[in-house]
């Protein structure tokens with residue numbers, strides 16, 4: 536039997552693409568194992584599929600000062616030892632990594648144990664975790680054509696990002712029952728990335744009465760970011776994080792306000808959902824969401840509002856502009872040539888196994 540180890544975690548964006556590969560891997564009768572951190576979001580997201588989950592110690596590679604910066608190198612070293620032991624024990628044919636800090640020791644241990652290791656970068660420029668992993672990887676998949684030239688030529692493969700196919704099969708009526716929203720007004724879905732986004736949450740919540748005059752809102756606000764004072768407002772529902780019902784919520788949605796995380800925007804494109812992107816600012820990150828958002832804007836898929844420019848006026852006018860022009864956005868997305876990433880990546884996995 537062919538055995539694969541999947542890894543990746545920290546935020547959902549480093550896990551959902553792995554989930555998207557599961558149905559095909561199961562069809563091809565892979566014995567699938569997952570290595571993630573002891574308590575990261577990946578544990579909960581993966582265990583629901585009954586995949587054996589192996590936790591390892593993991594540190595975060597911070598760009599800012601924290602006392603943990605001094606203890607984390609030891610955790611990463613411990614994680615490397617644990618990953619190596621697991622790989623020796625499981626003896627996989629191939630490893631697929633979707634990135635995030637926890638994946639670094641797994642990829643490095645993979646190389647040490649001579650297991651072919653394929654990694655995937657969703658963003659325009661490789662993140663720190665993947666930069667550390669590239670030398671140990673046999674192939675590096677990427678999502679944007681612009682990324683290929685930043686990667687070693689013998690390893691780079693433009694694959695796009697695997698999207699959970701069930702997202703395309705949502706049911707509006709189920710979403711109505713789940714949310715209690717009415718058919719009378721259009722629905723805005725707000726997704727602040729897998730961890731939520733305080734800036735977007737605040738902007739939306741402080742303009743609720745205005746927005747709710749014409750729209751209803753489904754707000755995916757992130758862990759610990761619910762606002763109980765808004766629980767009984769008609770036309771507004773909030774959830775920390777949605778798993779199975781996401782497909783139905785998408786089916787009920789007319790327009791989306793979202794962070795510009797690479798996976799989120801690829802899903803919006805696949806679903807042809809007109810969207811207003813509010814990218815994570817360059818102060819809080821390496822600025823990839825801004826590049827993602829501008830690329831989608833150029834292609835006519837998205838309207839973009841930078842976080843620094845959010846006011847009540849700009850938010851409301853952007854929502855109205857997006858809704859008024861929604862057909863135009865849908866048409867542009869319908870014409871895009873989005874790659875079938877799942878098949879391409881499965882082919883890479885299969886050829887690594889058969890080599």
Ligand SMILES: CC(=O)N[C@H]1[C@@H](OP(=O)(O)OP(=O)(O)OC[C@H]2O[C@@H](n3ccc(=O)[nH]c3=O)[C@H](O)[C@@H]2O)O[C@H](CO)[C@@H](O)[C@@H]1O
Pocket residue numbers: 546547548549551552657658726727728729730755775776777778781794795796797798799800802815820823824
């Ligand atoms: C703050 C941060 O570091 N963000 C990065 C992180 O974002 P993040 O982890 O938020 O990643 P994405 O926006 O790319 O993906 C989020 C995923 O979570 C899913 N989802 C979200 C909310 C919910 O309730 N249910 C649910 O299933 C979305 O459908 C999507 O599949 O990784 C991305 C991919 O490397 C980067 O582009 C982002 O810049």
